[in-house]
Amino acid sequence: MTKMNFNKNDYDKFQTLDELEKEIFSEDEINDIHARALKRAKARNEMTEAVSKALIQYMASHHLGFNQFKKQLHMSSATLAKILKGNSNLTLDTIAEISEATGLKISLHIG
Template sequence: MTTKMNFSEKDFDSFQSLDDLEKELFSEDEINDIHKRALKRSKARNDMTEALSKALIQYMAQNHLGFNDFKKQLHMSSATLSKILKGNSNITLDTIAEISEVTGLKIDLHIGSRY
């Protein structure tokens, strides 16, 4: 990628939007590539959070756990657990490991070719 990074603070103030800055820094092909890669990452992240969400909802049902009991079991705030259960969380590996430890669920990260 080619970037033109010699901007002063005054230059940055002249941009009306992030899109204007993006167009100044990158070619149209580079912008399209950046957006495609971002969409792929977003889909992959959404797939993973959705899988975790479904597994935890199933775990709660199988163990007759309500939201508040599960939140206490995980030592997690209502907001954090709610985001995880809705699939709206950018969850850390540490939190995933903690969930696995508390629930006894085996949570694997498989790394390999998609093809």
């Protein structure tokens, strides 16, 4: 990757981040950065979707309503709603807390 030293005045000449990006990186580098970002986003979405589906199944099999489940998990309504919709950027701590509160075994397969 290209490294350039910019000061505050240099940044003022750019109207958008796209313009700055084009100044710093080659077209190939930009395409690579964007492709890697899309790949990470897809992987993150697949993981959050898997957690969401597992929790919805857990709620159904244990006949839990939303309010009961949020109390069991010690979560706010907003946090649980985001998780159930698959719109949460889950941390490892949150996943561990969910596992502990539900007894669900959550595993990560790499490879």
